[in-house]
Structures are given as C-alpha cells and as structure tokens.
Amino acid sequence: MTSSTILKTTSLLLVTLFLIFSFFLLWRGHDEPGGGFAGGLVASSAFALYTIAFGAVGARQNLVIDSRLLIGVGMALAAISGIPSLLLGDAFATGRWADVEIADREIHIGTPLLFDIGVYLAVLGVVVTIVFALAEEED
C-alpha cells in the first residue's frame, strides 16, 4: 500500500468530485446520455481511488453498508420499479411519471428513475466488491 501524502490529499478532493458527477449522471440519465450504469461506474471509480490511497479497510468503513448487500438492494430496487405499473393494470415496467413541485421548481420524476437508482447501486456494489477483494488479496 502507498502512503503518499500527495495522493491522499488529491484523492479526497477527487472522490468528492467523482461522487457528485456520478449523481449528476444518474439524474440526467433518462433523457440524456448518462444513467444508472454510467453513474454507478463513476461512483465505483471514486471508491477505487479511495481504496488505492487509504486501503480497503478504510474504504469499507466509508461505504458503511456491505458491498454485497448493495448488489442485492440495487437489484431489488430495479425489479421493484416495474411493479407499480403492474398493479395499476399496465404491462410490467411501463414508465409512470409525476411532476413534483419542490422549492418552486417542477421536478419530473418516475419509476424509470427508481430503476436507474437500482442499477447505480448494483453496479457500485459489484465493482466495489471486486476492487475490495483484489485490494485485500494484495495486503
């Protein structure tokens, strides 16, 4: 494991930036380039960078929840996002949208966003699990 101060300092900055960018990708993803998969990959590269700078133990703590559980939660969210339309009598995974007003701004949200969040979490979970496993093998 490296203990370079330069790497540690810059990676903290970059990790924040990466995570914010990943949220941005996730949010715009339905109608524009981006989405849960791309967002999840960017977020997992943030964790990968953190792992390189601080080691797997620290990264695990920062993730708070077990990375394998993240896969399950993500897959479950993605699967569940299709159910509302089924209950309302449409085909599975038909998009349901609503305009919600938050702080004077209309926000267009719907079940595909939930699907994207699920994909985001599942991708993050898979990649981070692999990164941790590789990093711990090295230690």
Add this chain to the structure above:
Amino acid sequence: MDDALLILPMLVPLLFACLAIAVLRWRHVQAALTILNAAILIGLGIALMVVVWDERVIVTQVADWPAPFGITLVADLFSAIMVLLAAIVGFSAAIYSAATIDDRRALYGYYPLFNILLMGVMGAFLTGDLFNLYVWFEVLLISSFVLLGLGGTRAQMEGAIKYVVLNLLSSIIFLTGVGLVYGMAGTLNMADLAVRLRDVEDEGLVLVVSMLFLVAFGVKAAVFPVFSWLPASYHTPPVAVSALFAGLLTKVGVYALIRVFSLLFAEDQAHVQDVLIWVAGFTMVTGVLGAAAQNEFRRILSFHIVSQIGYMVMGLAFFTPLGYAAAIYFVAHNMFAKTGLFIVSGLSHRLLGSFELKKLGGLAKHSPEVTLLFFLCAFSLAGLPPLAGFFGKFALARAGFEAEHYIIVGVSLAVGLFTMYSMTKIWAEAFWKPYPAELPGDFQVRRRQPGMLVMTIPAVIFAALGVAMGVAAGPVFELLERAGEQLADPSGYIAAVLGGEPE
C-alpha cells in the same frame, strides 16, 4: 392478469435472490427462502398451465412497447409446461441443497445464484424475442459457471474451465446468428421473424443462420459432436448442483432448438431434417457407448444425459405434432428420471462414501428405500414398461414410423438396450454386490444420520412423478399432442404476439 403471470416467474426469483443476499450469513434462512421461491414458481407454473390450457397464447409487451419493437413475453402450452417442469426440478434441488450445501458455499452466494439460475431458465422459456433469449441464456450460464466452480476444488476448476470455454463459444455463435438475422429481417421478435423470414430472398443465408443456431443451441443441449463439456464437468460439483444442471440446463438448449426450428425456420424443415436425424442418432449412440465405458456413478449418468438428448432431437426432427409431443414427453420424463438418479447417486455417496462403482455395494440389502428409488428412476430411463420412459420411446417410435424414418427408430430402440446395460451395471455393482468389507463403522448409523430424510424427499418426488407419468400416459399425451399441434402450426402464436386474427 396475463401481464403479471408472465413477468412473475422472472421477478419472484430475482427478488428472492436479493433477499438471500441480505441473509448470507444464515444458511438455513437462505435455504428456506429458496425452497419458498421454488414453491411459488410451481404455483405460477400451474397458474400458467390453467390459463393456456385451452390453447390460448398469452402475451405481454414489457414496458408497453408494442411488438416487434419492445420485448415480448409469450406463453403457449409448450412454454407453460416447461416452466412448470423447471419449477419442480428447482423445488426438489432446493430441498436437496438445504440438506447438503455447507456454510462456506452458502456464504459465497450459493443460494442467490441458485435463484438467479432459475430466473434465467424461466426467462428463456417465456421470452418471445431472440435477443432476449440470448440474455436469459447468459443469465443462466453465468450463474451456472459460478455454481459449478464454487468451492474451488481442483476437479471442479478443471470441469468448469471446459464448461465455460465451450459454452462461451456457443454464445458467440448464437450472437453471430442473431446479428445475421437482424441484418436480414430487421427484427428480432420471434413471431415477427417467423413471418419475415419466409420472404427473405436469399434462402441460402437463412439456411446458414439456421445452422448457426443449430450449433449454438446444440452445444447448450450437448448433442453430438459438441457434447464433450458435459461429461467433463457434471461429476465435479456437489450433487445438488449436478442434479439441478442435469434437470435444467441441457433442456433449455432443447427447448430453444424446438422453438427456433418449429417457429422461425418452418420453411427450411426439409433441409434441416436430415442433419437433425443424423445428429440425433449419433448423439444417442456416442452417449450410450461413452456411458458403457465409465465406472463412476455420476459419469455414467452424465453420458446418459447426452444419449437421452438424442431422443429429444429425434422427436423434433420429424416435425410432426406427434414428434413434438414425444419430444416434450421425453424432456419431462428425463428431467424427472435424471435429476432423481443424480440425487440417488448423492444418497449412495452419503451412505458409502464414494461414487466409484468398485467401492459401492450392498445397498439392496441394507437400504431398500434407496434401492427402490434407483430402480424406479433407472429403469424408467431404460424404458421398462409401465414406467414413463417406455411410453416416451413408444411415442417416438410411432412418430418415426408415421414419418417413415425407420432407421432412426431402429437405432433408438437399440440404444435403449444399451441404456439398460449401463443401468444394470450400476444396479449389479452398487446394489447387489456384497457390502464393501473395508468400510469402517456401522451402516445403520449412517442410514440414520441427520439430513438423510430431507435428502431422500426430492428423489421420492421424482420417482413418484415418473411413475405417475407412466400411469397417466394417456391424458398426458392428449395434452402434449395439443402442445405439439400448436408448435406445428404457429399461426396462433404469431397472431397473439403481433395482434390480429390467425391466418
């Protein structure tokens, strides 16, 4: 209602897989969830059967994208039957897993993958889209790769590598075929393709594509000459995995072959028929000869899977309703008998500590229940009346005579005799030979060890189903012939997917 019925067989296993991940540490909770999942799938399979009973084809367009643009899920009689059969195999294998899978495998995700495998199988049976079929194949293959390798023993790794390499190769061939089809017809919806492939001018190219699919699905179904991955890998993982694979994986390949050649390449059947019959004959013969040379319980069974696949391809090759019906009957009978036999091999391993026939013996004297279970499954496989296998072969022979393919019928009957020979070999060695003297400990103690009862339940289920299929062969065949007619005349299927009246 149809919408829910068609998506739930995939959705339920996915959600249960997620739940199983959440309780990775508790092996028994995972096992209970998996059994519950499979039980729900059996319920869904029965519901599907009820809905399609009157030859209604039910369809849903996922996310409301109309066919042929979106992904279509379809169930006709054939699909519904396969869903129900797969759910039964999954249920029994889950029970067997609960008694035999250790903590370490459970911790590394055995049960979530088990559920995902079931999801992939269900998806493959229900999809009406060629690319989606590819996706489900990948889902079930990738989970099967891990299930096969999980545990990481040397033998397992060796088997898994062969399995992975050949199956990935077949996936690439499948994908190439899908690409060519899309280039020719501009659609991947199977019902739409059935219409459009008729009008493609370049008949040669259609034939090429059909051969690509034959090879791709042939590898998955383990037909001659691309079956070598199966006997190289099926005897390496825990018995629960072998049993699950024996019941499900090759059958998905057979399903895809029947679906594709009855629906998409209906025009080409005359060209394909000879190839299929040769493939069927060689598969039967090489499989059964391979088995005759083996002396290990599970290896013999693995080679017999190959041999039996030949019968299913033979049923397909006639392209008659009776041929299809016989093929489906054979698939069902084989799923029960073969999975049951693998579980019996696990039972005898638990009792005597070996899969080698040389080291087995005395089961007939000391364990009559295992002996009875083996007898029912094995001699059903060999085609002894009144067990299910006999009626399967009888129907195939009749279909063959009606289609005037006498040679293949002769071959299939001769192979039946050789099957009997292999089964008799196990029968004589493991069951009637004297109890191996060098084995330490008291046999009765082993017989009463914990888990033995749970391990026996799935074998009982399969033996009972095998007998039931034989006793009720009449009504079963009535149903299957209707399924076969549906396959032989796909206009109802096409109309249901694309909308509009049957031609």
